[in-house]
Amino acid sequence: MARTALKINGRQHVVDVDPDCPLLYVLRDTLALNNPRFGCGLGQCGACTVLIDNRAIRSCTLPASRAVGREIVTIEGLATAGRPHPVQRAFIDEQAFQCGYCLNGWVLTAKALLDKTPQPTERQVVSACQSLICRCGSHTRIFAAIQRASKDMSKRA
Amino acid sequence: MAMRKSGLSRRDFVRDAGGLLIGFSLVDTAVVPRLFAQAGGGPLAAPSPKRLDAWLRIGSDGGVRVFTGKLEIGMGVDTALTQIVAEELDLAPGRVTLVLGDTGSTTDQGGVGGSTSISLGSRPLRNVAATARAALVQLASRRLGVPVDQLQVADGIVSAKNDPTKRVSYGELASAGLDDAAGDVLKVSGAGFALNVEGTAKTKDPKTYTVVGTSLPRVDMAPKILGQFEYITDVRVPGMLHGRVVRPAGVGATFVSLDDTEARKIAGYVKTVVEKDFVGVVAETEWAAIKASKAITVTWTAPVQAFPEQKDLYAHMRSAAPKATRETAKVGDVAATIARGAKKIDARYDVPFQSHATMGPGCAVADVHMDGVTTVWSGGQKPHALQKGFAQLLGVPANMVRVVWMQDAGSYGRPGFEDAAADAVLLSKAAGKPVRVQWMRADMTAWGTKGPACVFDLSASLDAAGNVSAVQFTSRAFSGGEIMYLPDTAGNYLGAQLTGVKNTSGVDEFAEWGGAAPPYTFPNLLAVAHVVPGFHDVASPLRSTHLRDPEGPATSFAVESFIDELAAAAGVDPLELRLKHIDEPRAKNALTVAAEKFGWDKRVSPKRNATGDVVTGRGIALGTRNGTYVGTIAEVQVNRKTGEVKITRLVCSHDCGLIINPDALKSTIAANLVQSLGRTTKEEVLFDRSNVTSVDWSTYRVARASDVPPVVDIVLINRPDLPPGGAGEPSSRPTAAAIANAVFDATGARVRKIPLTPENVKAALATA
DSSP: OEEEEEEETTEEEEEEEOTTSBHHHIIIIITOOOOSOOSOSSSSSOTTEEEETTEEEETTTSBGGGGTTSEEEOGGGTSBTTBOOHHHHHHHHTTOOSSOTTHHHHHHHHHHHHHHOSSOOHHHHHHHHTTOOOTTOOHHHHHHHHHHHHHHHHHHO | OOOOSSSOOHHHHHHHHTTOSOOSSSSOOSOOOTTSOOOSOOOOOOOOTTSGGGTEEEOTTSOEEEEESOOOSSSSHHHHHHHHHHHHHTOOGGGEEEEESBTTTSOOOOOSOTTOTTTTTHHHHHHHHHHHHHHHHHHHHHHHTOOGGGEEEETTEEEETTEEEEEEEHHHHHHTOOGGGOSSOSEEEOOGGGOEEEOSSOOOOGGGOSSTTSOOOOTTHHHHHTTOOOOGGGOOOTTOEEEEEEOOSSTTOOEEEEEOHHHHTSTTEEEEEEETTEEEEEESSHHHHHHHHHHOEEEEOOOOOOSOOGGGHHHHHHHSOOSEEEEEEEESOHHHHHHTOSEEEEEEEEEOOEEOOOSSOOEEEEEOOTTSOEEEEEOOSOHHHHHHHHHHHHTSOGGGEEEEEOOOSOOOBSOSHHHHHHHHHHHHHHHTSOEEEEOOHHHHHTTSOEEOOEEEEEEEEEOTTSOEEEEEEEEEEEOTBSSOSSOOSGGGSHHHHHTTOOOOOOBOOOOOTTTSSOOOOOSSEEEEEEEEOOSOSSSOTTOBOOBSSTTHHHHHHHHHHHHHHHHHHHTOOHHHHHHHHOOOHHHHHHHHHHHHHHTOOOOOSSOSSOOSSEEEEEEEEEEEETTEEEEEEEEEEEETTTOOEEEEEEEEEEEOSSOSOHHHHHHHHHHHHHHHHHHHHTOOOOBOSSSBOOOSTTTSOOOOGGGSOSEEEEEEEOOTTSOOOOOSSGGGSSHHHHHHHHHHHHHSOOOOBSSOOHHHHHHHHHHO
16 A cells, blocks of 8 residues: 555545555545546546546556646546536537446547647547447437537637 | 436435425335435335325425336436426426435336336326325415415416415425325326326326426436436445455356465455355455455366357257247238249348447445345346345345435346346345445456347248238247346346356247337238247356347347348339338338438339449338337448448437427437447357357447447427327337348348448358
8 A cells, every 4th residue: 555645626635545556446436536437447438537637548547656746637626616617518518428427438538639629520529539438329419519519619719 | 407316415315304305294204315324124114106105295395306116227217207297296397306216215116128117107107296286286275265276386386366476385385284195095007117006186288288398408417417426336335345256267167166365465355255156255445356356266167168159159049949939920821922922032130149238337235134124226227126136135025125226327128237236235245244346347248148149030922013922030039038127036146146046037038020120011921939048047148138129129120121122122112112011100100201301212222333342322221119110211331342331321210109308309319329330230249158258348349439420310200199108219129220221222232140240241242
């Protein structure tokens, strides 16, 4: 076990964990941040996605020790001052999911994509999302939400 | 809309127990907290469906809480039920909250299944809401001294039509007590899905609806996207440990010995549990449980070679002696008609085992008390059946088990959430503490239940005039009920089977002409369905059960492909042939509505004179299920060199009677289309002689972003004059045939094997 300092959603947390322990279990189990979800434990589906230094990262395969000193953001921390992030707003407006278990991957991947590429082409959206799974098949709504978020965010910019 | 329907917070219940919410009658004002572990305690009384307060309670703030045995597994059913109740009560939907699927506080409505949550499950709620409204208005009449017929209700405020200052709210009325509504005021009929209750009040005329039929945003959507929703995975109870299971080395492998020396060294390790061939580990943290499960070395006997080589699966199914046989249609003399037919058409279709492969592997928490009430939190879609099954597993009366449903990842039938919960029960019993189990990916994809493989042999004849004179349909499928979809016996669960409990509750469920595919009529028709025996009775990773619309998509693939083959043989447009041989006007209408939307050009398939490697085509198929009608048209691009199929457009018309929430319905249909196109082009459970070798998302492939057609057009056909039907499954039925028919239209090659992988398409192209 090792004392590990993690900055999550703007707050410093010091946790005592096995250095090999993937970040996902530290977030869920130790800190009760429930939204990153276990989907495969293999980095194949994206249900466990968090933002690390604004990149969408699979927390199920990243040892917590490797997240030290970096900015970790989960869905819980995406809103600012209680206001949904525009990407969240767009996903809500499009009523984008069925069961929603996968949504951390899609919403946070969309956020990382739009920060880098504010007006992505359809092809860029597909390419950014290709490694995510939504077993229910909500893809058409998800893509509409990403395009809506892109429009909303460019209006605000 | 900040309410959580499924995972009511701890605070809500503290408030509740504090008496701020007041029931209709004197009994049971407090609901047993959803997220509290129950230590000890006496038997639980099941709510009586005769009582109004078993279904609905009104708080002093005028908020209405509805208790239902129906659930929400991803399709917006809780939103639709909210609308239906709000409509009858004349209350804003935001003031209605639902308590879903808790055997301690909701009636047994059979859970979820067969796309019946709205068509059947909403009926008692509608009737109860109408009865409650009438009772409240009656009470208001007395309170205000205004006759009932001179009262109006708007958002829970009852007022005099001619003097709106004379007013009283539902909350005020409920606080004063409502003796009229107490007692057994409801007439009960049916059970399970069909459970209904009726009061004396009439429900509204659908013509007057203002809430039903609108696209109310889903009640769960914002909380989910904002990270405020509680899934089953988020249940934590005091003292909870984490469990993981270790499955046998293959089917039929039995436990010999175990070495957990390394596991014991892991910080947080608590216990290794072995009960016959059931092996699991319990630890203080999830990570410790995972590490410990990997650190344990189990020696098993060699697995049985119970399965054929994968390539021989369909030959095995065609040659195996059927376990059961059912004739589902017999008209005229098929054999004689085919024998003298001018043209004979034969086709064989093969559909593999498919996996529920839910996004999250099964998860559950169990808190077993052999001397008191056991509580199990599970995402399984039939909580009241699970209550019976877990009671049997523990050897206690059913009223000593409470099952609290919490939303898991999708569900799509009987996916294995039930088995994960049984694992939690076994581990909690052994550990003497509440235990949370979440399966690893392979536990779900490889060891979870499977949708049955099905094969179909069809023959037909055309007469001299080119009319279809006879059709013969024969299906052979593993049972959709080898693992009974009502999981109410201990032997239903994988973990229990590993401890030596026999699966005695399986039923023969067939891939039937008419039930699982559109009921076309022909002058001579013979339809026979066989059930093929399962490979291994105990703990088989290929045990079959319900997967989103049991045999519907497979049977519809065969029948709707064959209809297309008949059209091609007869030189007739495939839409035209369908319209000629289906009687139901709503089915015909669904097809023509889809065709209009698509811009269907009437012609014979295949397209002629296509040149180049990449060719395009379109295909149509019909889906029918219990009074819901779906027409789907696919447009595809096929690369004749690589065998790759790209779906460029899907059009889907959907008639499920009265529509409750158009936007939520469209979203469910769109998702059904994508999921089913993945099942058509990618999904196939791989196995060797003793194991399922599809263990993750690279070995069990599903639809991904690049597979999604750029254009998906959904046309809703609303029928306010008809009762609402089902929508959870029907639109997954016609997709496969629409795509295969489009491939045929493009290439002249008929792909009769699911999935339409490049290899299977190339093989079909080679023989075209």
